[in-house]
Amino acid sequence: MTQSLQLFTSATRSPGISLSKHSLSKPSPSTAAFRFPLSFPKSSIRASSSPDSNPLSSAFTSQVLVPENGSTVGGGAVSSSVTREFVPVMSDSTAIEVDTVTEAELKENGFRSTRRTKLVCTIGPVTCGFEQLEALAVGGMNVARINMCHGTRDWHRMVIERVRRLNEEKGYAVAIMMDTEGSEIHMGDLGGASSAKAEDGEIWTFSVRAFDSTLPERTINVNYGGFAEDVRVGDDLLVDGGMVRFEVIEKIGPDVKCLCTDPGLLLPRANLTFWRDGHLVRERNAMLPTISSKDWLDIDFGIAEGVDFLAISFVKSAEVIKHLKSYIAARSRGRCCDISIIAKIESLDSLNNLEEIIVASDGAMVARGDLGAQIPLEQVPSVQQKVVQLCRQLNKPVIVASQLLESMIEYPTPTRAEVADISEAVRQRSDALMLSGESAMGQYPDKALAVLRNVSLRIEKWWREEKRHEPMELPEVGSSSSDSILEEICNSAAKMANNLEVDAIFVYTKTGHMASLLSRCRPDCPIFAFTETTSVRRRLNLQWGLIPFRMSFSDDMENNLNKIFLLLKARNLIKSGDLVIAVSDMLQSIQVMNVP
Numbered sequence: 001m002t003q004s005l006q007l008f009t010s011a012t013r014s015p016g017i018s019l020s021k022h023s024l025s026k027p028s029p030s031t032a033a034f035r036f037p038l039s040f041p042k043s044s045i046r047a048s049s050s051p052d053s054n055p056l057s058s059a060f061t062s063q064v065l066v067p068e069n070g071s072t073v074g075g076g077a078v079s080s081s082v083t084r085e086f087v088p089v090m091s092d093s094t095a096i097e098v099d100t101v102t103e104a105e106l107k108e109n110g111f112r113s114t115r116r117t118k119l120v121c122t123i124g125p126v127t128c129g130f131e132q133l134e135a136l137a138v139g140g141m142n143v144a145r146i147n148m149c150h151g152t153r154d155w156h157r158m159v160i161e162r163v164r165r166l167n168e169e170k171g172y173a174v175a176i177m178m179d180t181e182g183s184e185i186h187m188g189d190l191g192g193a194s195s196a197k198a199e200d201g202e203i204w205t206f207s208v209r210a211f212d213s214t215l216p217e218r219t220i221n222v223n224y225g226g227f228a229e230d231v232r233v234g235d236d237l238l239v240d241g242g243m244v245r246f247e248v249i250e251k252i253g254p255d256v257k258c259l260c261t262d263p264g265l266l267l268p269r270a271n272l273t274f275w276r277d278g279h280l281v282r283e284r285n286a287m288l289p290t291i292s293s294k295d296w297l298d299i300d301f302g303i304a305e306g307v308d309f310l311a312i313s314f315v316k317s318a319e320v321i322k323h324l325k326s327y328i329a330a331r332s333r334g335r336c337c338d339i340s341i342i343a344k345i346e347s348l349d350s351l352n353n354l355e356e357i358i359v360a361s362d363g364a365m366v367a368r369g370d371l372g373a374q375i376p377l378e379q380v381p382s383v384q385q386k387v388v389q390l391c392r393q394l395n396k397p398v399i400v401a402s403q404l405l406e407s408m409i410e411y412p413t414p415t416r417a418e419v420a421d422i423s424e425a426v427r428q429r430s431d432a433l434m435l436s437g438e439s440a441m442g443q444y445p446d447k448a449l450a451v452l453r454n455v456s457l458r459i460e461k462w463w464r465e466e467k468r469h470e471p472m473e474l475p476e477v478g479s480s481s482s483d484s485i486l487e488e489i490c491n492s493a494a495k496m497a498n499n500l501e502v503d504a505i506f507v508y509t510k511t512g513h514m515a516s517l518l519s520r521c522r523p524d525c526p527i528f529a530f531t532e533t534t535s536v537r538r539r540l541n542l543q544w545g546l547i548p549f550r551m552s553f554s555d556d557m558e559n560n561l562n563k564i565f566l567l568l569k570a571r572n573l574i575k576s577g578d579l580v581i582a583v584s585d586m587l588q589s590i591q592v593m594n595v596p
């Protein structure tokens with residue numbers, strides 16, 4: 001039995017679409033409908049029954065339904081022993097594309113316990129091979145990140161191609177995030193060495209000189225031409241926010257001699273900040289462009305390659321995001337909504353303009369690496385909490401990044417503190433967690449991913465068992481009355497889902513907006529998001545609790561639902577009796593029903 005609540009307003013009814021087609025229920029062999037359209041006499045309800053509402057009709061036999069992978073990978077339940085062959089079966093009732101990882105996971109754990117927190121992996125030398133990428137996809141990677149600070153154009157292109165091939169050949173929906181270099185001050189390449197050790201008391205030279213061949217011993221290139229001019233003798237020079245510390249002792253033309261005062265490992269292209277009298281010197285940083293000329297070339301490349309997310313480093317204001325968005329819109333001639341812009345919160349300026357930056361962006365990243373170099377480390381946790389909360393309030397996905405499992409670059413098990421840190425990010429209900437060096441160049445990328453996955457699952461389960469619902473105020477984000485209606489529907493649907501303990505919420509969404517409004521509510525059950533385009537499906541992969549599927553759907557919701565039930569049931573992904581709530585951005589209704 002279907003029970004539904006529908007809202008009709010003339011303002012929100014799509015022009016050109018006949019109301020009866022949308023608003024009236026159609027009894028089918030499997031669902032008897034009781035609806036209460038506010039503007040229609042109840043007697044008219046059944047009049048619209050049509051033969052094609054029969055889910056067994058041939059109309060949908062070519063239906064293809066594509067579930068997202070990975071977001072559903074369970075704690076250790078899916079190992080590499082899972083057969084990872086992707087077999088699109090095109091015979092009638094089994095016309096559904098599903099990768100075996102998702103399928104196995106849904107079957108084994110039931111969908112109430114699928115993973116809600118999404119996982120981003122930075123791809124680097126140890127994970128750029130096709131098989132290694134596939135292992136990450138099997139392990140639950142939802143988004144592959146390429147950091148434009150490292151690697152060549154050909155290398156980036158190769159990684160993008162491989163991820164795309166993985167999606168095509170194996171049925172995954174791994175999204176691609178390109179992360180700009182930004183123009184903050186950083187070291188050069190260490191002349192090809194993977195790292196260099198700076199010992200206490202050593203004198204190192206930081207130089208803006210262009211060295212033709214090999215770097216002289218204990219010499220570091222600096223990318224910023226004004227460096228030697230700007231630093232003063234006595235300044236503290238911090239590598240990666242204090243991983244290594246130097247004191248400036250002498251300036252000789254383009255060379256700056258520095259004494260190592262805190263020893264440590266220097267990594268290629270590590271970030272540099274300098275401090276004077278206990279304060280970060282940032283006058284020059286404030287003048288550096290957020291998007292450098294190299295970044296613009298990289299962005300052109302990203303647009304041409306059709307990446308799903310552009311993460312912008314060292315965002316200082318909302319203006320830069322707006323400027324970029326209008327550029328992308330112009331470049332891609334209207335296809336602008338295909339690339340989401342993620343603002344990286346990693347500088348003092350970004351904190352000063354936090355809300356307007358997040359409003360202007362499509363999401364944010366708490367980039368704790370550089371953030372911890374620009375504000376005192378002890379302030380990073382509260383900033384993280386604030387950004388995560390604000391993003392949820394403003395309905396933007398948020399990623400918590402950097403050093404989540406830093407020790408696993410070298411060791412196969414995490415520290416207890418790292419596990420506690422991940423737990424905190426999951427408990428804050430951030431949309432996604434990110435691996436950097438752990439997956440780019442560490443020794444245990446798959447193990448690190450498994451830790452993220454298992455800790456996420458465990459904390460989410462604990463949270464549900466304890467029935468914890470943090471009392472977060474969700475302010476209205478919609479600017480039009482139809483937006484407000486969608487928002488209210490989502491808020492109510494999520495609340496009903498919790499109270500009724502339903503197994504899943506189904507949402508039909510063209511742009512992904514309604515799915516993200518549901519995700520914002522962080523309901524107890526997973527959200528199956530059905531969308532028509534592969535790019536929306538991939539982008540939904542970053543958001544908390546969403547399991548995106550791609551399918552082509554008709555304007556007839558009842559029909560869509562019946563098709564989906566049938567297709568999912570044919571693959572044992574749902575079963576008769578499961579309680580679901582269905583909402584749609586095509587039809588303003590909330591339906592509650594048992595799977596027939």
Ligand SMILES: Nc1ncnc2c1ncn2[C@@H]1O[C@H](COP(=O)(O)OP(=O)(O)O)[C@@H](O)[C@H]1O
Binds near residue numbers: 436
């Ligand atoms: N494309 C790449 N090629 C080589 N090394 C990479 C690449 N991407 C990342 N790495 C390595 O992984 C480390 C961590 O990655 P990330 O946090 O993204 O960069 P960074 O440390 O420069 O901010 C980098 O310092 C670098 O050593």
Ligand SMILES: C=C(OP(=O)(O)O)C(=O)O
Binds near residue numbers: 179346366368
């Ligand atoms: C994610 C970050 O940015 P990147 O790795 O590009 O420095 C960070 O600083 O935490």
Ligand SMILES: [K+]
Binds near residue numbers: 313
């Ligand atoms: K970067």
Ligand SMILES: [Mg+2]
Binds near residue numbers: 313367370371
């Ligand atoms: Mg950074």
